[in-house]
Amino acid sequence: MAYPKSVWFIICNEFCERFSYYGLRTVLVLYLTSILQYNDDQSTIIYHMIVFLAYFSPLFGAIISDSYWGKFKTILYLSIVYAIGNLVVTGASLADSFSLNNQRYLALLGLVLISIGTGGIKPCVSSFGGDQFELPAQEVYLQKFFSIFYFSINAGSLISTSITPELRKDVQCFGRDTCFPLAFGIPAVLMVISIFIFISGKPLYKIKKPESNVIVTTSSCIYNALKKKLSLFSSNITKSHWLDYADDKFSEKEISDIRSALEVIYLFIPFPFFWALFDQQGSRWTLQATLMNGRIDFLNWTMKPDQMQVVNPLLVLLFIPIFEVLVYPLLAKIGIRKPLQKIALGGFLAALAFVLSAIVQNMIMGKAIHIDAGNGQLRLFNGFNCNVTVKSSANLFDHNLASLETLEIREIKVSNETSFPISLFIDSSCSSKLSETNLMSNVSIVEGKETSYFITHMNNKLNLKRIGYVDDLTKHSNPVLRIINSDDLSNKVFTMKNEESGKTAIELNLQTLTTIISVPLGKYRVFIDxxxxxxxxxxxxxxxxxxxxxxxxxxxxxxxxxxxxxxIHIAWQLPQITVMTVAEIMFSITTLEFAFTQAPSSMKSLLAAVNLLTVALGNLIVVIVSEVRYFDNQAYEYLLFAGLMALDMIVFILMCSKYNYKNYSEPNEQTKLKT
Structure with a gap:
């Protein structure tokens, strides 16, 4: 029998769809922060809610496909929803004339439509491709199809993950130094093309009518069993298993299959924590990469922060054969042979990856100001382009402050708040411009704080102004800039332009004395009027x-x-990405194998759907943690996830201790326990 030509339309459709999804997802968190102006926590929440919806909607896509529309119509209709979502997001990135809130609403609407579309077709496309083969005559062809299908998924994601960050950053459009409309527009075009390709193959498709859905059947069996068990609670009727109470409506085989599936689903309970860590590669780790130096001098090229996401799929393709040939045989020699053992080890490695990410985060943050108990700190900023002598009557310091220099006194013994007098004497080179060239004043030092003063002039007299505490300037991922200006610069236009692009990053009117802003890291040219x-x-x-x-x-x-x-260089992220990739191979791929081999054939689609649901729930965990935002230091949040993951795997090991592996390879599918 000839190889079905219809499957090539399905494979091309999948390539375009995966290109579209991963292309958008790669640059999404940077679009949320830089264009829609959400903060890091809000962007993380939105990103993971979109991923949550994308992995939750397959449940409904499978039900609609198997019970109502059939696979062809489900893929077609939801792909149209998907494409509309792509176009809406692209339109939102173009809508500069809209208010920021309207741009946000439009973008969120598009993202929800994309999530519903991609999630809804997820359980249908590969199985629709499988429907094109005559079994068992074309069993070999079917295996080749799934290999090509998996390759098309990775090819689409790899190419889009590499290209869309380049389109976002290296192309400038619509007056911005980025071009998100192009980064979103090309995936949108690919999604529209995928629909036309899919429709073009209709004359060749084998389209099966919808049948009963295993998810609906399983839910109905569980509901009937629980309902009847509760109704017979006061009676003496007992069953060997609570699912057996549904034997009036379901066959013995159906109940047995569902019972076997539930035993596996029980072990899935800890799995969401792994996905909570894994999917932060596209959110928290990408935001971490924005704070790092991506320059590769020998290539004369800069690695974009979102392009680091391409390292994971590349390493997956590289590591899989190495694991099969080398790693797994070595693990077997030390007793790690069974799937559940590999899954647990993968979970612990994911925890290790987050410990590494916390170390990198601390490296980026550097050291913060630390003031011991019973001490305070003082900073004096000389605004003059000549020397100023500063003396304290308490003999704490006697310093000749050079032109525009800053005096730092890091240890001053103080209890609560202490004030003491100081004397200021300005150099003769500046004295001709001032009617008074010396000043007696007081400074206050507060225990546990760093107090700042500005040496300036006012009404042609030497003046000392208090400008607050350094710890009023919260340390963020982006640089914090406090601008201190003399009174005669108030209301002047202060402009910062990015040195690389020439675009204006900050433009504001200077306030009286001090202005505090947060700006993206980088090199800037500063202008006044x-x-x-x-x-x-x-x-x-x-x-x-x-x-x-x-x-x-x-x-x-x-x-x-x-x-x-x-x-620091962005290459410092490679260890955590490498460890997470190893964790993915041992956890994710082994989970698919475990779910496939440990359930009867009638329940395999149910376990696939539940496995996708664990991904959704994992992203929901990230949303909850980001919403609570217990830690100001992101490194502590990484360590929290690492600790929860390790604890989660300990619980998983305890849950697995009594599990008996099954063998469904017999023709009659009778369960056989492995020794």
């Missing part, structure tokens, strides 16, 4: 103070870095 002033290089997790003052009719500026972050 369109006149170039200076260049700034702001690192991640840094807290910076920029002093601005008019001296001799010119604006003087100086940047003081109060807390430093580290701009």
């Amino acid at each position: 369109e006149t170039f002033l200076t260049e700034l290089y702001l690192l991640p997790f840094s807290v910076n103070t920029l002093t601005l003052q008019v001296n001799s009719e010119k604006i003087s500026s100086h940047l003081a870095v109060l807390e430093k972050g580290n701009y």
